[in-house]
Amino acid sequence: MDSGVKKPGVTSSQVAEHAGVSQSAVSRTFTPGASISPKTRAKVLASAKILGYRPNAIARSLITSRSRIIAVVMAYLENLFYPDVLEELGRALAAENYHLLLFTGFMDRDSDPVFDQLMQYRVDGIILASTSLSSELSEECATAGIPVVLFNRTTERDAVSSVTTRNREGGKRIADFLVAGGHKSFGYIAGLENSSTNRDRQEGFMDGLAAHGFTEAIVETGNYSRSEAEDAARKMLSRPDRPEALFVANDHMAVAVMDVARYEFGLSIPEDLSIVGYDDVGPARWTSYGITSMSQPLKRMVEATVDILMDQIASGEIEAEHRILNGDLVVRSSARLPKTGIVALDGRKLYRPRDV
Structure with a gap:
């Protein structure tokens, strides 16, 4: 299949002809609450699936008339990184005379169940944050020119673009920072184990430790959830071989881990335990937490996302493009400091060793 060229959509009349029913029967099939026999409905749905028809989604009018709506599917608004992303996306899309339509997806699996709903709006593009679509639906979007x-997140799928940061390098930078701070034992509290961001951060962290001769780190899983991060922290901090330093896969969980360490175990941060997070958002910047965190350049990530969408909408060519941006390790008070490598820039302290 040539995913770089728009293909004409399937019409309801074609579905009606294929199913051997009237066009009004097709309309009633896709109208909630409309009267239609189960047998006829089943025939229409079978023909629609064979032909790749979705009402309002793969329509000829998309070629000449745009809805100017971009669907944003988010699954993790509990993490303050994503409300910030949503606000910035709204601004960037408005500047292009596009509207943002928000849908709630699933963090731990593909968000296919919301696909039918969002496609009823004849959206011109789709942004998936902290979630994904199956390969089948990704290909269908490409066929429709969406x-x-x-x-x-990252993906290997041919029809889907992505914007992310160098998560593997970020994990390695955190390992370098903690080793340079004099720590000898380490732990990692993971996010969703099947997510690309978690996988890359963890692999980078482990590779970074190994480069310094540390081949082991204790791992617990927090699944990007506050309550599960708290449980993971309790398990890790209850161990007789409790690590001296923790890398937590994002700031949302790092806050929970710090609360458990301070208020349940009576530990002083960073004297008894160093904690480093990821994202550099929300409470990480509050003086009561002051979490050292690997930043994500949110504004530049949004700009890159909108740029990809606008280019592909204008050209009608759906060809995967992957942009990977750099972040910085922002140094605050939650971890013991290295003797060298910390620089001041634009009012922030950053860890930038000479080889970076």
Whole structure:
């Protein structure tokens, strides 16, 4: 299949002809609450699936008349990184005279169940943040000429673009920082184990430790959930071989881990335990937490996402494009400091060793 060229959509009349029913029967099939026999409905749905028809989604009018709506599917608004992303996306899309339509997806699996709903709006593009679509639906979007961009996730699928940061390098930078701070034992509290961001951060962290001769780190899983991060922290901090330093896969969980360490175990941060997070958002910047965190350049990530969408909408060519941006390790008070490598820039302290 040539995913770089728009193909004409399937019409309801074609579905009616294929199913051997009237066009009004097709309309009633896709109208909630409309009267239609189960047998006729089943025939229409079978023909629609064979022909690849979705009402209002793969329509000829998309070629000449745009809805100017971009669907944003988010699954993790509990993490303050994503409300910030949503606000910035709204601004960037408005500047292009596009509207943002928000749908709630699933963090731990593909968000296919919301696909039918969002496609009723004849959206011109789809942004998936902290979630994804199956390969089948990704290909269907490409066939319909609807660009899809994964935000803060990566993919190997030919029809889907992505914008993310160098998570593997970020994990390695954190390992370098903690080793340079004199720590000898380490732990990692993981996010969703099947997510690309978690996988890359963990692999980078482990590779970074190994480069310094540390081949082991204790791992617990928090699944990007506050309550599960708290449980993971309790398990890790109850161990007789409790690590001296923790890398937590994002700031949302790092706050929970710090609360458990301070208020349940009576530990002083960073004297008894160093904690480093990821994202550099929300409470990480509050003086009561002051979490050292690997930043994600949110504004530049949003700009890249909108740029990809606008280019593909204008050209009508759906070809995967992957942009990977750099972040910085922002140094605050939650971890013991290295003797060298910390620089001041634009009012922030950053860890930038000479070889970076």
